[in-house]
Amino acid sequence: MIYDEPKFLAGGDRYMLIEFGNEMNLELNFMAQGLASAIEQSKTRGVVETAPCFASMLIHYDPDAIAFRDLQKEMASLIGSLGPSDDIELDSRLFYFPTCYLDPWTKKAVEDYCDKITKKEWDPAFVARLNELTDVQQFVRVHSGTEYWVASLGFWPGLPFMMALDPRCFLTAPKYNPPRTWTPQGTVGMGGASTAIYPVATPGGYQIFARIPVPIWDTEKRFPEFEASICLFRPGDRVKFVPVSVEEFEGVEAQVKDGTYVYNVVEYQRFSVRNYKKWVQSLDRTQRF
Amino acid sequence: MAERVETMVPGNVWKVMVKPGDKVSSGDVLFILEVMKTEVPHTAGADGTVTAVHIAEGQEGVDAGTVAVEIG
Amino acid sequence: MLEVVQPGLETSIQDYPGRIGFWNQGFPPSGPMDSWSFRLANLLVGNEAGTAGLECQYMGPTLKFRRDGVIAVTGADMQPKLDGQPIPMWESVAVKAGQTLALGPAKLGTRAYIAIAGGIDTPEWLGSRSTFHKAGVGGMEGRALKPGQVVPVAAGKGKAGRKVKPEARPAFATDKRWTIEVVPGPNDDWIDKAGHERFLATDWKLSAKSDRTGFRLDGPQWTFTEKATNKAPEHGAEPSNIIDQGYPLGAINLAGQTPIILVNDGPSMGGFICPYTVPSAAFWKLGQSKPGEVYRFKSVSVDEAQELRKRLKALCTPSSIV
Numbered sequence: 247m248i249y250d251e252p253k254f255l256a257g258g259d260r261y262m263l264i265e266f267g268n269e270m271n272l273e274l275n276f277m278a279q280g281l282a283s284a285i286e287q288s289k290t291r292g293v294v295e296t297a298p299c300f301a302s303m304l305i306h307y308d309p310d311a312i313a314f315r316d317l318q319k320e321m322a323s324l325i326g327s328l329g330p331s332d333d334i335e336l337d338s339r340l341f342y343f344p345t346c347y348l349d350p351w352t353k354k355a356v357e358d359y360c361d362k363i364t365k366k367e368w369d370p371a372f373v374a375r376l377n378e379l380t381d382v383q384q385f386v387r388v389h390s391g392t393e394y395w396v397a398s399l400g401f402w403p404g405l406p407f408m409m410a411l412d413p414r415c416f417l418t419a420p421k422y423n424p425p426r427t428w429t430p431q432g433t434v435g436m437g438g439a440s441t442a443i444y445p446v447a448t449p450g451g452y453q454i455f456a457r458i459p460v461p462i463w464d465t466e467k468r469f470p471e472f473e474a475s476i477c478l479f480r481p482g483d484r485v486k487f488v489p490v491s492v493e494e495f496e497g498v499e500a501q502v503k504d505g506t507y508v509y510n511v512v513e514y515q516r517f518s519v520r521n522y523k524k525w526v527q528s529l530d531r532t533q534r535f
Numbered sequence: 536m537a538e539r540v541e542t543m544v545p546g547n548v549w550k551v552m553v554k555p556g557d558k559v560s561s562g563d564v565l566f567i568l569e570v571m572k573t574e575v576p577h578t579a580g581a582d583g584t585v586t587a588v589h590i591a592e593g594q595e596g597v598d599a600g601t602v603a604v605e606i607g
Numbered sequence: 608m609l610e611v612v613q614p615g616l617e618t619s620i621q622d623y624p625g626r627i628g629f630w631n632q633g634f635p636p637s638g639p640m641d642s643w644s645f646r647l648a649n650l651l652v653g654n655e656a657g658t659a660g661l662e663c664q665y666m667g668p669t670l671k672f673r674r675d676g677v678i679a680v681t682g683a684d685m686q687p688k689l690d691g692q693p694i695p696m697w698e699s700v701a702v703k704a705g706q707t708l709a710l711g712p713a714k715l716g717t718r719a720y721i722a723i724a725g726g727i728d729t730p731e732w733l734g735s736r737s738t739f740h741k742a743g744v745g746g747m748e749g750r751a752l753k754p755g756q757v758v759p760v761a762a763g764k765g766k767a768g769r770k771v772k773p774e775a776r777p778a779f780a781t782d783k784r785w786t787i788e789v790v791p792g793p794n795d796d797w798i799d800k801a802g803h804e805r806f807l808a809t810d811w812k813l814s815a816k817s818d819r820t821g822f823r824l825d826g827p828q829w830t831f832t833e834k835a836t837n838k839a840p841e842h843g844a845e846p847s848n849i850i851d852q853g854y855p856l857g858a859i860n861l862a863g864q865t866p867i868i869l870v871n872d873g874p875s876m877g878g879f880i881c882p883y884t885v886p887s888a889a890f891w892k893l894g895q896s897k898p899g900e901v902y903r904f905k906s907v908s909v910d911e912a913q914e915l916r917k918r919l920k921a922l923c924t925p926s927s928i929v
Contacts, residue, residue, distance in 0.1 A: 259909060261855035270839075295629075297875060297876065298853075299850075300851050400632075400633040404633055475733065476742070571817065595815065599714075
């Protein structure tokens with residue numbers, strides 16, 4: 247449900263959580279990111295930092311500069327002035343990542359889990375079956391067939407949570423129970439309705455089925471994309487996974503290693519919620535790739 | 536000379552290496568506590584024979600400053 | 608300037624308020640858990656209150672000075688000794704090149720702070736020298752201190768013999784019981800009336816599995832309102848599951864039935880509810896409590912929590928130093 251009025255919730259003495267709704271719906275994330283962008287532009291006094299999430303936004307404020315109730319008034323007013331979410335437009339970079347689907351590394355991680363923790367169906371087969379796809383090949387076509395919207399970053403630093411933009415590519419998958427104790431670096435996985443990329447080898451609960459050879463996290467700042475931060479992504483970025491073979495994957499891996507890899511990023515586009523919604527209306531959602 | 540080996544940190548008892556009657560040398564690890572996901576080994580200060588062990592493997596929430604092992 | 612002879616259990620470089628502005632990329636602030644003791648240590652040696660210093664946890668380090676300087680030790684009582692002789696805490700002390708400072712196991716409290724005039728001078732990562740070991744940023748090469756490292760210190764002028772007024776120091780619990788202020792929310796409406804009463808009436812025990820990522824509490828089960836049990840399936844299967852949301856620092860995060868207080872190095876977002884949040888003014892108590900000790904939570908309003916913060920901020924100023 248999208249709330250008629252957002253809810254303003256207190257988090258201790260310095261945080262405000264603004265809830266826009268209580269469902270997984272891109273619209274709610276557009277509202278959260280639209281507000282984050284508006285706050286940055288209007289330089290609202292007392293706001294230290296913001297962090298959008300799927301359907302909400304967390305604000306860290308300075309209580310010496312602004313009281314909770316005044317911040318609430320400012321936010322309500324700013325949200326009001328944004329108008330309907332259809333009016334939201336955001337700068338949005340687009341990354342193309344060479345992606346090895348049905349790769350041997352995530353397959354090994356799943357086998358390891360079956361050996362040591364509990365048996366389960368190989369993740370791509372499991373997700374294909376649950377979403378009524380014909381086979382894992384169709385799963386690859388469907389999963390890779392859309393741009394993904396970076397809705398938020400967190401849980402682990404630099405870890406992006408993304409949502410499929412093309413409704414014909416919507417998929418869902420339950421999480422591991424219990425979770426895995428490790429996941430290969432660069433793994434692409436799905437949990438609930440979101441897709442994530444693991445920036446480093448961490449424990450995890452998402453269904454895993456692909457891997458990218460390019461870093462989304464670089465403490466050594468070996469590539470210009472990491473100039474401003476060690477983390478590649480910002481909320482509002484988009485990602486396109488481009489299926490490649492193991493050989494192509496290893497070729498890119500070598501380029502990353504010797505520093506010659508050039509990130510494929512498109513940086514002139516502006517995401518328009520209105521245009522996006524118009525496009526979505528025009529699609530036949532019963533058609534899968 | 537009797538030695539009372541106390542726990543230096545509060546934590547869970549991960550491993551106990553000795554039992555009463557064991558001969559130990561200075562520097563031998565007697566037991567290992569776990570706190571903040573870190574192992575904290577506790578060693579004998581001098582040579583001797585273990586006379587008492589007051590902690591058990593798997594024991595949770597031992598206070599710092601608890602007499603854990605006595606060496607005579 | 609500071610040679611690490613022995614690193615202690617986990618000693619790391621921290622500054623205050625820590626790493627700010629990168630929450631939306633998943634970076635927590637890190638920084639000292641007991642910022643009260645930390646700030647006073649800096650003021651004692653003539654530094655700005657937030658200058659980078661050392662946080663020592665449970666068992667302190669042994670450090671050798673390669674230059675003359677002025678230091679101060681505050682926080683938990685780790686019985687600091689300079690060349691084998693006890694030195695006072697909550698007071699600035701002159702040190703000479705070649706001298707060795709040794710901190711032992713904490714007797715009262717858990718975390719001790721060492722400030723040095725001039726401040727620690729390691730490279731800043733994303734605007735802060737605070738150590739965030741999960742990401743390998745800040746601190747000494749992204750981690751806690753290791754034997755043999757030499758920690759750089761900027762030039763500074765401190766005066767020995769400055770003291771913190773007794774009434775300006777935190778009073779540690781001596782009976783293993785702590786009253787911790789909490790503000791209801793953000794997700795307090797997910798817990799039913801009995802659940803709230805139970806939470807506030809329980810002696811919660813701090814688990815030894817706690818660290819700077821999260822403080823785990825042992826205690827009774829939580830009970831929920833319909834908001835938790837009657838929700839869209841994408842929230843997740845558990846009553847305490849919610850669509851992934853940002854976590855306030857200090858949130859009491861209910862992972863299944865296990866409350867975990869999210870502290871300085873904790874996750875910035877996730878899929879569990881936060882029925883209460885520990886305000887910043889109570890963090891020093893978290894930082895100084897030991898596993899096995901008891902927390903009793905006291906519900907306060909946002910206004911009350913902010914008042915506590917204001918009072919604490921006023922104590923962390925040069926007016927507390929004589």
